Structure formats: structure tokens, C-alpha cells
Amino acid sequence: MDDLQQLVQKLQxxxxxxxxxxxxxxxxxxxxxxxxxxxxxRKERHQYYGHDVYIRGLIEFTNYCKNDCYYCGIRKSNxxxxxxxxxxxxxxxxxxxxxxxxxxTFVLQGGEDGxxxxxxxxxxxxxxxxxxxxxxxxxxxxxxxxxxxQALFQAGADRYLLRHETFSAAHYSLLHPSSLTAASRQKCLxxxxxxxxxxxxxxxxxxxxQTPEYLAEDLLFLEKLKxxxxxxxxxxxxxxxxxxxxxxxxxxxxxxxxxxxxxxLPKVLLPAxxxxxxxxxxxxxxxxxxxxxxxxxxxxxxxxxxxxxxx
Ligand code: 5AD
Numbered sequence: 001m002d003d004l005q006q007l008v009q010k011l012q013x014x015x016x017x018x019x020x021x022x023x024x025x026x027x028x029x030x031x032x033x034x035x036x037x038x039x040x041x042r043k044e045r046h047q048y049y050g051h052d053v054y055i056r057g058l059i060e061f062t063n064y065c066k067n068d069c070y071y072c073g074i075r076k077s078n079x080x081x082x083x084x085x086x087x088x089x090x091x092x093x094x095x096x097x098x099x100x101x102x103x104x105t106f107v108l109q110g111g112e113d114g115x116x117x118x119x120x121x122x123x124x125x126x127x128x129x130x131x132x133x134x135x136x137x138x139x140x141x142x143x144x145x146x147x148x149x150q151a152l153f154q155a156g157a158d159r160y161l162l163r164h165e166t167f168s169a170a171h172y173s174l175l176h177p178s179s180l181t182a183a184s185r186q187k188c189l190x191x192x193x194x195x196x197x198x199x200x201x202x203x204x205x206x207x208x209x210q211t212p213e214y215l216a217e218d219l220l221f222l223e224k225l226k227x228x229x230x231x232x233x234x235x236x237x238x239x240x241x242x243x244x245x246x247x248x249x250x251x252x253x254x255x256x257x258x259x260x261x262x263x264x265l266p267k268v269l270l271p272a273x274x275x276x277x278x279x280x281x282x283x284x285x286x287x288x289x290x291x292x293x294x295x296x297x298x299x300x301x302x303x304x305x306x307x308x309x310x311x
Pocket of ligand 1: 233
């Protein structure tokens with residue numbers, strides 16, 4: 001057994017690694033090491049979850065966004081996007097379609113769209129919860145005030161997804177304009193947790209400027225935050241963003257990180273994301289085999305999907 005395999009065992013036994021150890025594992029990834037990790041994660045996942053895969057219905061209800069993240073296709077400077085918003089009835093009809101298919105969690109995801117004030121969001125969440133009382137509502141609508149998060153929680157929202165994107169302030173500022181900061185992002189996550197939401201954090205794999213050390217910091221942050229869900233997927237360059245010419249994250253590194261996260265947080269909900277399915281035709285299946293246990297099929301109306309292109 002080599003040093004890196006021993007580190008993997010240490011991770012499984014103690015659910016902790018030092019920053020340098022994380023970076024060494026990530027730097028030293030080989031197919032053999034990855035297979036070793038996956039042989040452990042499949043057992044871990046099975047121990048807590050059997051063969052269950054959890055299904056969450058994704059409803060992309062607005063692609064308006066006030067932010068200008070350098071990686072994202074729906075950034076406000078991208079004038080080539082046809083902007084749309086779904087109204088309450090359209091959102092409810094996505095939920096109905098999902099409900100009939102057996103979905104019991106709806107994830108409302110959108111850009112940071114000022115049209116969806118607290119009042120409007122509270123109405124929508126309330127309407128979903130009263131029409132589908134046995135369903136969970138997850139929100140993924142970016143950074144808002146504590147009062148706003150509180151109001152949405154009171155309206156019935158159960159969970160909130162907000163990727164931290166990257167823990168490092170220096171790396172964060174390479175991916176975002178200066179109006180957005182790592183500190184404010186992380187503060188939102190702690191606030192959401194405080195309020196009582198089940199929270200999801202996460203990051204892109206292979207984002208421009210990412211290093212094994214930055215990823216190590218992301219994993220240390222996850223250890224501290226202990227989120228219920230961790231969403232990770234490969235960075236995919238979008239043609240109409242400043243990162244158009246950057247290379248994409250790889251399937252192999254994403255799968256390896258899914259495996260490491262399963263070992264760090266054995267009970268975490270770990271989606272095999274759409275981005276993973278985009279870089280490889282069997283990406284999501286491989287994600288499940290690497291340790292993921294959630295799939296988030298798209299419930300958005302077919303005619304708006306082409307406009308919700310993050311990558
Ligand atoms: N490639 C991959 N993932 C992306 N996201 C945004 N843009 C891209 C891209 N070009 C991810 C971000 C965001 C989530 C909703 O989608 O991590 O949090």
C-alpha cells in the first residue's frame with residue numbers, strides 16, 4: 001500500500017486530513033488511486049443509503065441575474081441571452097408534472113433577479129407548499145439578506161443551495177467582480193444554517209486558477225460547515241464569457257473529488273450534476289459509481305431550457 005492509499009485510509013478512518021494531505025492526494029491522483037477511492041465510497045454509500053438514488057426536480061424559473069460572474073453564461077453582461085421568468089402558475093405546473101412522475105422535492109433555481117422580491121418568493125413557496133404539502137422546497141436563488149432567508153424559511157422553504165464556489169478569497173476574486181466576495185458568500189451559508197435550512201455548498205472542478213491547495217481549502221471548509229448537500233461539477237467554458245478560452249474541468253478529477261467528499265462526509269447528499277453529464281455522455285452514471293447519490297432532472301418547460309445555459 002503506497003503513501004497516498006494510506007492517506008485515503010486515514011481520511012476514511014478519521015474523516016479529516018490536513019491541508020497539505022488533501023493537496024497531495026489531489027495532486028497525486030492516478031487511475032489506480034481513484035479506483036481504490038471508489039471501491040471504498042461505494043461501500044460507504046451503500047452502508048448509509050443502500051442502493052437509493054434521490055431525485056430532485058429542478059425548475060429554472062428565471063435567467064435574469066444582476067451579477068456578472070466571469071464563468072457564468074447568464075451573467076448580466078451577456079446580451080445574447082433571451083431573458084425569461086416563469087410566473088407562479090408556470091412554476092406550479094412544473095411541480096404538478098414532477099409530482100405525477102413521483103418527484104417530492106422541487107428545486108427552484110434562478111439568477112439573482114430583483115423581480116423576485118421576498119413578497120413574491122414567499123407567495124410562490126407558500127403556494128407550492130399548500131398545493132404539495134408532502135413535498136420539500138429547495139431554493140437556489142443566491143445571496144440575500146438574513147431577513148429574506150428567514151421570511152422564505154417561514155414560508156415553508158426547507159433547503160437552500162448556494163455553492164461557495166471557492167473558499168479562498170484570492171481565488172474568489174479571480175472568478176467574480178469585486179462586488180462579490182468569498183466572505184459574504186460564506187456568511188450567507190452560515191446564516192442559512194443558523195436559520196434551520198438544510199444547506200448545500202459546492203464548487204466547480206477545474207475552474208480557472210484553481211490549484212490543489214485551493215481545493216484543499218474547499219474540503220476543509222466543507223468539513224467545518226458540514227452541509228447536507230455538496231454540489232460539484234466540472235467547469236465548462238461558456239463562449240460568451242471572459243473564460244471562453246479556458247480549458248474545461250475533467251471528468252476524472254470531478255469523479256475523484258466526488259469520491260473524496262463521500263469519504264469526508266459519508267452521509268452527505270451528493271448530486272451527479274448536469275455539468276458532469278455534459279462533459280461525458282455517461283458522466284452522471286459514473287458519478288453515482290464514484291459516490292454520488294442524487295440526480296436532479298430538469299422540470300423546466302422545454303421552451304425556456306435553451307435560455308438557461310450556464311455553460
Ligand atoms: N461551468 C460549470 N458550472 C457553472 N456554474 C456556473 N457557470 C458554470 C460553468 N461555466 C455553476 C456555479 C453555480 C451553479 C448554479 O452553476 O457553480 O453555483
